[in-house]
Amino acid sequence: RADSGITDLASTKGKKLGFADPDSTSGYLIPNVSLPADIGAPIAEFYSETGFGGGHENLVLGVLDGTWDVGTTFGSGQGEFSEGYTSGNLRIMVDKGLLDMDDLVEVWQSPIIPNGPLMVSNKLPAETKAQVTAFFKALPETDFECFDAFTAGGYTNFVDAGQPLYQTIIDARKSVIGG
Template sequence: MMFKTTLAALALGATALTSTAALAQDWRSELPVLRVGLLGGENDADRLRDNACLEEDLEALLGIPVDLFPAPDYAGVMQGLLADQLDYAQLGASAYAGIYLQDPEAVEPLFVSAESDGSTGYFAVMYTRADSGIASLEDMAGRSLAFADPNSTSGYLVPQAELTRQGIDIGSYFSETGFGGGHEQAVVAVLNGQYDAGVTWVSGVGDPAEGYTRGNLRSMIDNGLLNMADLRIIWQSSQIPNGPIVVRQGIPEEARTIIVDYLDSLLQDDPACYYAVTAGEGQGFVAVDHSFFEPVVEMRRMQTESR
């Protein structure tokens, strides 16, 4: 396969560069293992399987072990990055904002995924069971709503903010709100009748009947956990900036360069791996910096101050 040939060449190149710097301190002594945090939201087996190609490829390129750490929720990955216990993660925009507000120097955003139409944003949607009789947001008055995770952009921050701007008092409009424990778990809770509706993330591109081109619903369909005929989407947010792949600020520059080069060509070199790690179709990774997330940072700052 062309990708494996390219990967081998890159690995040889990285080894050669390391050899020429043999008299200097090897950066691998500073980074003996790359610790990758995986956000909560789906079961551990699926997360580990989807990221197995990332683990294998980066081990070959970096020449060090790569360990995957599936956290039970978003906060676990955020705290791991803040405590220098993780080196790499793919975050939602709100999780990134939460880290930045605690320590602006903790992580560096590298890339976001481009959707299949080239856009760099996605949407929050509210869904119900297709047989619930709920066909609109107005029908949700007096019904229960499951958010996904308190650190999720589409699963809490944006729906909470946009519904409030629409004049909905979340505490009184819904009979009950709670957190499902992640995007996948919230969908399951709605399907099982524990909540009347939930919120999750979708690309907003492609056929809704197929779970769109990318997102939690698409992943659940791919994993055999969902039939979209069982759900009805009743509300959609404005567009949200896609979440970043970040690295710890103190990571050695040599390792950062290898990671950036790998991600930059991943779609071209190994489309199946790109699909797995990004939860669906897209046009590759787009380089970003902190400025891309400033609106979400401000939204999260305002939410924190209003508590």
């Protein structure tokens, strides 16, 4: 919170850190593996307590009500912080009237996290996979309103992506679950 006295990452030492959800890439996985390098210590040693806030929106509300001193959530990092960025949980909460960004201070941003992929089952016929892929890639031009709603706004298109784009996420997940 802006009134907490926390102004930067160093000033979060000894505080209670809330993660959004154990299954969240942005709200747990990436902070869990990236934050230690930036704080110079294991999370369990740097923070007095950690836990989960029950999802991104609930975690932010928990920071606002003092349950957590620091919390993880997702935002695009593009555009204005004061508006909750162009997309993500912060922007959704601002747009719903649940959050005034002046009540928060940003103390850390993770490395870039690619958006989750849209996938098609390999069990489908090649023609069906091609049709589904073509539909989504054309959506920004064929029905921008639908595309904008589907992506929660602020995006321009879909692009082809393969495993290399997600390798950091794969490696981070393996470091948490083993294997």
